[in-house]
Amino acid sequence: MEAKKRMVEDIVQKYATPLSIIAAGAFIALAVQYGSPDRSAGAAAQVDTQAQLQESVLPSSGVELPITWGDLGAKLVEVGAIDPAKMAALYKDRGGFPPEYQKMLEKNADRKIVITNWNAGYLLNLFWALGLANSNPILEDENEMMNPAYKGAGNFASTGGWTLAKGPSTGSGQATAMSHYNMHQLITLTSGQQALVDRISRNIYRPCCGNSTHFPDCNHGMAMLGLLELMAAQGAGEHDMYRTALAVNSYWFPETYLTIATYMRQKGIAWENVSPKEVLGREYSSASGYTRVSSKVVQPPQGGNGGGCSA
Secondary structure, three states: OOOHHHHHHHHHHHOOHHHHHHHHHHHHHHHHHHHHHHHHHHHHHHHHHHHHHHHHHHOOOEEEEEEEOOOOOHHHHOOOOOOOOHHHHHHOOOOOHHHHHOOOOOOOOEEEEEOOOOOOOHHHHHHHHHHHEEEHHHOOOOOOOHHHHHHHHHHOOOHHOOOOOOEEOOOOOEEOOHOOOOOOOOOOOHHHHHHHHHHHHHHOEEEOOOOOOOOOOOHHHHHHHHHHHHHHHOOOOOHHHHHHEEEHHHHHHHHHHHHHHHHHHHHHOHHOOOOOOOOOOOOOOHHHHHHHHHHOOOOOOOOOOOOOOOO
């Protein structure tokens, strides 16, 4: 074994170019592989298990949402909450604005929405605009968004960060979201549906902060509020709303929910058997809850951090 180690060291010392170092690394890998078949088999099994876990949390084929988008995109454009030119320009810099994105800003976008790794960021922006612009009592809460201590709702990431609207401009030339905040009756809820949204929104957290969806001070919170309103208006029940919210949050915060899924697996609970209501609550999905969970997971899986709090 010592002779093999010296031989590898001689190879690395002799060839100093990057290509030779890579080749030497491959030689080392082969030596480890053929010298430790049990270890290699164990590593391969671990990779397979992790791939299976990722497929459970973030299905490669996506998750169909229990909503129809309809004319909401067109209405958001009509009232000025979304400027389609700004939206297209944003995604041009991110690889292009495909026809299916454009379709959701037009009338009769009646196909079922399937969220995937590919479109999760775009849906985040659409739902953000909806949650921001739609009139709802949650946005008038004087203990949260409209708390006088915050000097108005315009200073939050969910409002000041929305730069894709038409309308009055700030000194920097960016359209302000506050001319659309809580201003448009895009979704009408019955008293029962409003109560459902209110109740569920208080129990859905996000790992970027310690606030629930009922206090949508960032883009993810505002987007989740818009999604909850739309699901309730179209007849979704509490169980489906929680299940969908967990799937959507997972695509928005992949690393977070892969880590939580790993933690659950350590406890002997498969991801498909977790309680969406429990996982979305403060103990798991808030910033403090996720910190607690991740501290108990060895080598948390890397699935990407998700988007920030800007468009």
